[in-house]
Amino acid sequence: MSRESVERLAAPSLLIAVLVIWQIATAFAHPDFILSPWEIARHVVEALWSGELLPHVGASLARSLPGFVFGSLIGVVLGLLAGVARSLDQLLSPVVFLTYPVPKIVFLPIVMLWVGIGDVSKIAVIALACFYPCFINAYYGARGTSTIMVWSGLNMGARPSQTFRKIVIPSALPLVFAGLRVSLALSFILLFSTEMINARSGLGFLIRQSESSLRFDLMYVAIVAVAALGYAGDQLLLLVRRYVLAWQEAIR
Amino acid sequence: MSVRWSDTAAAFRRMALLVVGVLAWETAARSGLFSPLIVPSVTRIGYQLWLLATQPDSIVEACYSLARALGGFALAAVVGFALGVLMGRSAPVAAALGPFFSGTYPVPKIALFPIFIYLFGIGSLSKVLLIFLECLYPIVITTQAGGRAVNRVLVWSAANMGASRARILRSIVVPATAPFIFAGFRIALPIAMIVVIITEMISSADGLGYLAMYALASFKTDRMLAIVVVIALIGIALDRLVVHLRDRLVFWERLDSYYAE
Numbered sequence A: 001m002s003r004e005s006v007e008r009l010a011a012p013s014l015l016i017a018v019l020v021i022w023q024i025a026t027a028f029a030h031p032d033f034i035l036s037p038w039e040i041a042r043h044v045v046e047a048l049w050s051g052e053l054l055p056h057v058g059a060s061l062a063r064s065l066p067g068f069v070f071g072s073l074i075g076v077v078l079g080l081l082a083g084v085a086r087s088l089d090q091l092l093s094p095v096v097f098l099t100y101p102v103p104k105i106v107f108l109p110i111v112m113l114w115v116g117i118g119d120v121s122k123i124a125v126i127a128l129a130c131f132y133p134c135f136i137n138a139y140y141g142a143r144g145t146s147t148i149m150v151w152s153g154l155n156m157g158a159r160p161s162q163t164f165r166k167i168v169i170p171s172a173l174p175l176v177f178a179g180l181r182v183s184l185a186l187s188f189i190l191l192f193s194t195e196m197i198n199a200r201s202g203l204g205f206l207i208r209q210s211e212s213s214l215r216f217d218l219m220y221v222a223i224v225a226v227a228a229l230g231y232a233g234d235q236l237l238l239l240v241r242r243y244v245l246a247w248q249e250a251i252r
Numbered sequence B: 001m002s003v004r005w006s007d008t009a010a011a012f013r014r015m016a017l018l019v020v021g022v023l024a025w026e027t028a029a030r031s032g033l034f035s036p037l038i039v040p041s042v043t044r045i046g047y048q049l050w051l052l053a054t055q056p057d058s059i060v061e062a063c064y065s066l067a068r069a070l071g072g073f074a075l076a077a078v079v080g081f082a083l084g085v086l087m088g089r090s091a092p093v094a095a096a097l098g099p100f101f102s103g104t105y106p107v108p109k110i111a112l113f114p115i116f117i118y119l120f121g122i123g124s125l126s127k128v129l130l131i132f133l134e135c136l137y138p139i140v141i142t143t144q145a146g147g148r149a150v151n152r153v154l155v156w157s158a159a160n161m162g163a164s165r166a167r168i169l170r171s172i173v174v175p176a177t178a179p180f181i182f183a184g185f186r187i188a189l190p191i192a193m194i195v196v197i198i199t200e201m202i203s204s205a206d207g208l209g210y211l212a213m214y215a216l217a218s219f220k221t222d223r224m225l226a227i228v229v230v231i232a233l234i235g236i237a238l239d240r241l242v243v244h245l246r247d248r249l250v251f252w253e254r255l256d257s258y259y260a261e
Helices: A003-025 A036-051 A052-083 A086-099 A106-114 A119-141 A145-155 A162-199 A203-212 A216-244 A246-251 B002-030 B042-054 B056-087 B093-102 B109-120 B126-148 B154-162 B167-203 B208-217 B221-249
Strands: none
Touching: A003 A036, A003 B093, A036 A216, A036 B093, A052 A119, A052 A162, A052 A203, A052 A216, A086 A106, A086 A119, A086 A216, A086 B056, A086 B221, A106 A119, A106 A162, A106 B167, A106 B208, A106 B221, A119 A162, A119 B042, A145 B093, A162 A203, A162 A216, A162 B167, A203 A216, A203 B109, A216 B002, A216 B093, A216 B109, A246 B154, B002 B042, B042 B221, B056 B093, B056 B126, B056 B167, B056 B208, B056 B221, B109 B167, B126 B167, B154 B167, B167 B208, B167 B221, B208 B221
16 A cells, blocks of 8 residues: 555544444443443434434524624724724733633633623623634734735725725734634633533533433433534634635645 | 833833723722622722632632643643654654544533543542643644644754754754744643633532632622632733743744634
8 A cells, every 4th residue: 555545544544443442342341421432323313313402502502603703703803903003902912912811711600690690691701712812813913914015005095994904804814714713612612611510501511411310321412412513613614714715725 | 212112101001901990890899889799899809819818728729720730731741742743743643643633623622521520530630631631632733733844954954964863853853843832832721721610610629610619609709709810810820931931941933822723
């Protein structure tokens, strides 16, 4: 076999090997909370049909999507503006960069106290967490705009708004997408942790509830659903990026 | 001169902003519009901060959180560095493990926490291992990118001058990858703090996350806000520490880790 085909087969064969070893290992005596891959797959299909899973997926998405959209939208807009306008930069950037390493989940108790224990508090915390990577990446993206391009645009009579729209935004887009990708992953982490801490619905709640009622089949189903959601969201974002940044991919 | 003046002006404006924020909070708290349960005054939060800083019990709780976060992070740093360099420098290893890392990167590992509790118990071990898992990804991915970006002329020159593979790894690959490794550390350390607080909020009887939830459940909002301030300060201090270490060790090149891949 050629070197390329060995490298292409390496990852799938590793995955299959792990699954087979896992399946064989569960044939022997094992604790109840470990299920074989085959059983997990069977339970996933069953839960999809029985309607035990889909309402929770809907509840989770209804929390994570608004949070992600609000947080990243505000982050991208403010980040781009702070990258261009010096006064806004001096006002916002120090605050954002200082509070960036603060784990945003600590604000959940405060937000819960102010806006109640319901979905709004979760959406607010998710939005807050999504804001930071988007702001920082959009900020650096806008600041990294080639000065010559801006000068050329201004020289050819472009208004500041045109320069912003036609030069700054396109050159910041690759980093904006990098920020969006980080934010999306963060939004799922925050979603499941807020749901594990307190919720009456959603996948995080399902994991906690099935765990404490020893329904391990349902717990694994929820974990698989979490993984599938995170993966699907990421792939969707990459697809959009490939479409929006077609010009950049072509250069590579 | 003018540069320095604008710097001090910016610093002054920042301080002014902070003072205005604190004053606005204090007036809101004292205006009587909000219950002190919702918006406790700054002086009460400050008093609770003083209590937190002086009570040995609360310092022990902070040490629990810190030990878990740093333990998981250190484990991830060692394993992530080794895996990242291997994946960056060896095509077969990258082909075998790369799809695994990029495929499971967007999956929130926190969902595995209940299984971890069953496997490793409800104590510190399950939390440390979850922190390890979450921190591993950014470190592996940035280190791999750094390992790939090593200038191949340097590697060829060293090989040409008779350096062994181990010597090339030690004298060229590791120093050239170091800026990327620190970039990964700087992404991973806040994640370690997030995960330790989350896991302590979900299930724990110690640590700062537990303390915050306990204060909330007993309606001690001032205490809870003081704990939030402490957690925030720890997060900022750890980040400063990594930046300081990076500036000392990797003085020749600085990679801004805020560019997350």
